[in-house]
Amino acid sequence: MNLTLFVWRQASAESPGTMERYEAHDVSADMSFLEMLDVVNEGLIEGGQQPIAFDHDCREGICGSCGMMINGVAHGPMQGTATCQLHMRSFQDGATIFIEPWRSRAFPVIKDLVVNRSALDRIIAAGGFISVATGGARDANNVPVPKQDAEGSMDAAACIGCGACVAACPNGSASLFTAAKISHLGLLPQGQPERYRRATRMVAQMDEEGFGHCTLYGECQDACPKEISIDTIARMNRDFEVATLRAKEEKVLGGTG
Amino acid sequence: MELKSKVPSGPLERKWEKHRFEMKLVNPANKRKHTVLVVGSGLAGGSAAASLSELGYQVKCFCFQDSPRRAHSIAAQGGINAAKNYQNDGDSIQRLFYDTVKGGDFRSREANVYRLSQLSVNIIDQCVAQGVPFAREYGGLLANRSFGGAQVSRTFYARGQTGQQLLLGAYQAMEKEIAKGGITMYSRHEMLDLVVVDGRARGIVTRDMVTGEIETHLADAVILGTGGYGNVFYLSTNAKGSNVTAIWRAYKRGAAFANPCFTQIHPTCIPVSGEHQSKLTLMSESLRNDGRVWVPRWKEDAGKKPNEVPEADRDYYLERKYPSFGNLSPRDIASRAAKEVCDEGRGVGPGGRGVYLDFSDAIRRLGRAKIAERYGNLFEMYERITDEDPYEVPMRIYPAVHYTMGGLWVDYNLMSTIPGLHVIGEANFSDHGANRLGASALMQGLADGYFIVPLTIGDYLGSNKLELVSAGNPDVKATEADVRARTEKLLAAKGNRTVASFHRELGRTMWEYCGMARSAEGLQEALRIIPRLREEFWRDVRIPGTGAELNQSLEQAGRVADFFELAELMCLDALQREESCGGHFRVEYQTPDGEAMRRDDEFAYVAAWEYAGVGRSPILNKESLVFENVALSQRSYK
Numbered sequence: 001m002n003l004t005l006f007v008w009r010q011a012s013a014e015s016p017g018t019m020e021r022y023e024a025h026d027v028s029a030d031m032s033f034l035e036m037l038d039v040v041n042e043g044l045i046e047g048g049q050q051p052i053a054f055d056h057d058c059r060e061g062i063c064g065s066c067g068m069m070i071n072g073v074a075h076g077p078m079q080g081t082a083t084c085q086l087h088m089r090s091f092q093d094g095a096t097i098f099i100e101p102w103r104s105r106a107f108p109v110i111k112d113l114v115v116n117r118s119a120l121d122r123i124i125a126a127g128g129f130i131s132v133a134t135g136g137a138r139d140a141n142n143v144p145v146p147k148q149d150a151e152g153s154m155d156a157a158a159c160i161g162c163g164a165c166v167a168a169c170p171n172g173s174a175s176l177f178t179a180a181k182i183s184h185l186g187l188l189p190q191g192q193p194e195r196y197r198r199a200t201r202m203v204a205q206m207d208e209e210g211f212g213h214c215t216l217y218g219e220c221q222d223a224c225p226k227e228i229s230i231d232t233i234a235r236m237n238r239d240f241e242v243a244t245l246r247a248k249e250e251k252v253l254g255g256t257g
Numbered sequence: 258m259e260l261k262s263k264v265p266s267g268p269l270e271r272k273w274e275k276h277r278f279e280m281k282l283v284n285p286a287n288k289r290k291h292t293v294l295v296v297g298s299g300l301a302g303g304s305a306a307a308s309l310s311e312l313g314y315q316v317k318c319f320c321f322q323d324s325p326r327r328a329h330s331i332a333a334q335g336g337i338n339a340a341k342n343y344q345n346d347g348d349s350i351q352r353l354f355y356d357t358v359k360g361g362d363f364r365s366r367e368a369n370v371y372r373l374s375q376l377s378v379n380i381i382d383q384c385v386a387q388g389v390p391f392a393r394e395y396g397g398l399l400a401n402r403s404f405g406g407a408q409v410s411r412t413f414y415a416r417g418q419t420g421q422q423l424l425l426g427a428y429q430a431m432e433k434e435i436a437k438g439g440i441t442m443y444s445r446h447e448m449l450d451l452v453v454v455d456g457r458a459r460g461i462v463t464r465d466m467v468t469g470e471i472e473t474h475l476a477d478a479v480i481l482g483t484g485g486y487g488n489v490f491y492l493s494t495n496a497k498g499s500n501v502t503a504i505w506r507a508y509k510r511g512a513a514f515a516n517p518c519f520t521q522i523h524p525t526c527i528p529v530s531g532e533h534q535s536k537l538t539l540m541s542e543s544l545r546n547d548g549r550v551w552v553p554r555w556k557e558d559a560g561k562k563p564n565e566v567p568e569a570d571r572d573y574y575l576e577r578k579y580p581s582f583g584n585l586s587p588r589d590i591a592s593r594a595a596k597e598v599c600d601e602g603r604g605v606g607p608g609g610r611g612v613y614l615d616f617s618d619a620i621r622r623l624g625r626a627k628i629a630e631r632y633g634n635l636f637e638m639y640e641r642i643t644d645e646d647p648y649e650v651p652m653r654i655y656p657a658v659h660y661t662m663g664g665l666w667v668d669y670n671l672m673s674t675i676p677g678l679h680v681i682g683e684a685n686f687s688d689h690g691a692n693r694l695g696a697s698a699l700m701q702g703l704a705d706g707y708f709i710v711p712l713t714i715g716d717y718l719g720s721n722k723l724e725l726v727s728a729g730n731p732d733v734k735a736t737e738a739d740v741r742a743r744t745e746k747l748l749a750a751k752g753n754r755t756v757a758s759f760h761r762e763l764g765r766t767m768w769e770y771c772g773m774a775r776s777a778e779g780l781q782e783a784l785r786i787i788p789r790l791r792e793e794f795w796r797d798v799r800i801p802g803t804g805a806e807l808n809q810s811l812e813q814a815g816r817v818a819d820f821f822e823l824a825e826l827m828c829l830d831a832l833q834r835e836e837s838c839g840g841h842f843r844v845e846y847q848t849p850d851g852e853a854m855r856r857d858d859e860f861a862y863v864a865a866w867e868y869a870g871v872g873r874s875p876i877l878n879k880e881s882l883v884f885e886n887v888a889l890s891q892r893s894y895k
Binding site: 011012028029030031032034035036038039042044045046048049050051053055056057058059060061062063064065078081085087089110111114116117118120121124125126128129130131132133134135136137138139140141143144145146147150151153154157158160161184185188190191 | 304307308311322323324325326327328329331332341343379381382383384385386387388390391392393394395396397398399415416418420421422425428429430432433435436442444467496497498530531533534535536538539638641642643644707708711753755757758799801802806807809810
């Protein structure tokens with residue numbers, strides 16, 4: 001098939017960007033979307049131009065490196081699929097495809113389709129962990145975990161940190177990402193001691209990074225390549241509210257005690 | 258070069274405990290005065306960085322991805338082994354040790370493997386405490402499955418995403434330490450050289466992949482956890498960015514490279530669909546628990562649709578050749594058998610390089626729902642890639658390069674032949690011999706990173722008085738200058754061919770001559786082709802743009818340049834090892850019925866190659882492998 005591409009080209013964070021038009025010829029339906037871009041890039045290099053820069057690594061839909069807006073949709077038209085797992089059979093011969101980087105204030109463009117997602121790492125650093133140093137753990141079977149809780153935890157833990165939820169959200173909120181981690185750890189007995197502290201800190205960091213608020217559009221769960229549910233956001237909100245109440249209580253006790 | 262394995266004396270099961278007592282400690286107050294560099298943030302690097310920071314060291318960690326959470330450990334599907342014996346099925350540390358040594362075809366070091374088996378149980382404890390959501394039974398206890406032909410159920414798993422969940426555990430432990438200030442993280446940084454001063458590893462030179470800046474980081478010790486080099490074949494199941502550069506640069510600074518030819522070819526990958534193919538996708542080995550592998554009995558039927566081939570004309574070749582293990586035969590054996598039937602012209606699918614993995618019997622026996630429960634996500638992934646529904650049409654699979662058992666030589670302390678340079682995870686050679694068992698890579702990466710290197714680094718720092726190295730040191734300056742010169746040379750070629758075109762050509766050569774079956778003649782041919790191609794690469798490669806910006810062509814070019822050099826060493830190594838063992842199959846050395854023929858009296862050694870300078874042949878050093886606790890036997894899965 002033959003395609004017309006409009007791709008966002010931007011030399012660096014400081015320089016202005018434009019949409020550039022490229023023709024992609026003889027595209028096989030068996031190619032992945034990134035393989036199609038590989039072929040376009042080979043042509044660009046041979047023609048003495050700079051290839052389109054995009055992040056990618058595992059190309060199996062698990063590392064979370066890749067991601068772009070394809071015709072305005074994060075990761076393109078296929079549900080539950082990261083860009084690297086999207087195949088060209090999802091497109092018609094002669095189609096025009098618009099390709100842009102993630103759009104969010106908290107994800108500044110580095111070059112072309114490459115954006116800076118380090119804000120997500122900082123949200124994890126704010127509390128997305130269980131504080132257990134190497135060596136201190138008890139036997140793994142000492143604490144039983146109900147199967148249902150383990151499964152629910154795993155559903156949330158499947159997040160690959162690609163940032164599609166942010167890019168898809170009209171508010172540019174990172175709520176689904178943050179809530180997925182809060183749910184993953186909060187559903188396990190091991191995650192209880194830090195549960196409320198975690199919620200407070202991660203939500204605060206999310207605000208600090210310039211992500212917007214959640215108003216339950218639900219775009220994020222449709223864009224998520226791992227189909228993480230916005231139910232996790234309800235859990236985050238609950239934990240955050242309880243944390244706020246508890247924080248007050250502790251303060252009162254501290255004052256009188 | 259002298260190879261001192263430093264294996265402690267005493268009985269096998271007491272060695273690690275004895276060694277832990279004998280190792281020097283660093284006073285807690287002094288730990289923060291030491292800086293340790295960790296290159297790579299996968300299971301090995303990430304767990305090491307977190308654990309060293311917890312102990313109080315100043316850690317700097319580097320990864321080329323945009324976040325440490327993306328390292329390729331994340332793609333491991335199947336699981337992680339541990340000798341917990343939770344299933345009461347006869348497992349033990351001794352049995353895991355024995356299985357690993359035997360599975361590795363008796364080409365690994367006993368003491369290291371025993372320690373790995375001992376530590377396997379601690380890994381599971383640690384990961385559960387971190388919140389890794391392993392699969393559980395209804396009673397709330399951990400579930401296990403058997404994996405990769407093991408006769409006990411010792412594999413722990415988190416759906417088909419075990420690597421991801423373990424990596425997130427290590428990553429979260431790292432982020433906890435980053436927040437405390439113990440780890441400084443350098444994402445989008447690529448190590449381009451190792452700084453060696455007075456014979457010791459004292460730092461690295463990196464390139465900031467966003468600004469192009471060349472930076473030197475000095476330290477008291479360096480740890481490389483930079484993964485394997487399967488991408489030398491261009492097509493492999495590795496992530497596109499996985500590369501050999503860090504360990505190759507260390508090799509050229511004096512670290513011995515051990516068993517470079519030991520490559521694992523995984524039998525169940527989705528076959529190549531065309532020239533555009535950029536990587537291969539693994540289908541978890543667990544599929545072989547229920548799928549039956551077959552090809553048409555007659556090559557005239559190879560072009561037919563699978564349902565047009567009657568049952569009597571199907572050859573279930575694994576069940577036929579290996580009746581006791583059948584479809585669960587170990588990876589190396591299953592891969593070679595697939596190649597054989599395709600070489601005979603009986604392969605299926607485009608290009609005839611594929612075999613069927615058929616679930617129709619299992620669906621009839623267990624029902625579609627049960628199969629969906631076990632493999633649903635894998636079936637979906639397969640359909641997404643091939644547009645074929647494996648519930649209706651048998652899967653097509655073919656072997657692909659998956660893992661490299663070779664790597665930098667390390668002693669019992671995981672230290673290379675350069676003092677102060679430690680190597681962990683897939684980047685070292687240590688534990689898997691000539692063939693790695695399924696679900697053992699995650700175990701080794703985490704044993705090295707959580708439990709071994711944090712202690713042995715202390716021993717190194719506690720036993721050696723290290724002088725301060727200044728940024729102006731002539732060795733430091735020279736290394737930095739080398740990196741700049743190399744980058745400029747790549748950019749200056751301004752030739753006609755893309756990096757990928759060279760990489761594809763190198764990969765085809767390696768797959769043809771140094772892949773599943775190797776011969777002296779073929780390897781010699783490869784040794785003629787590779788230098789010619791390398792020379793052409795340096796003359797004719799085209800890299801647009803400059804070094805002072807994000808330049809993905811330049812990044813790839815540097816990695817491919819190193820793959821060219823590595824490829825030659827792999828062929829040399831395969832040529833000298835005149836035996837067949839594990840993943841290394843020399844056609845000249847096979848039993849009358851076509852099985853691998855090991856030659857223990859001559860080749861029970863680790864081949865550790867020493868760099869001898871530009872234009873000189875590398876020097877082969879040998880570490881003899883002594884087996885005191887297991888009897889060497891011919892592997893038989895018949």
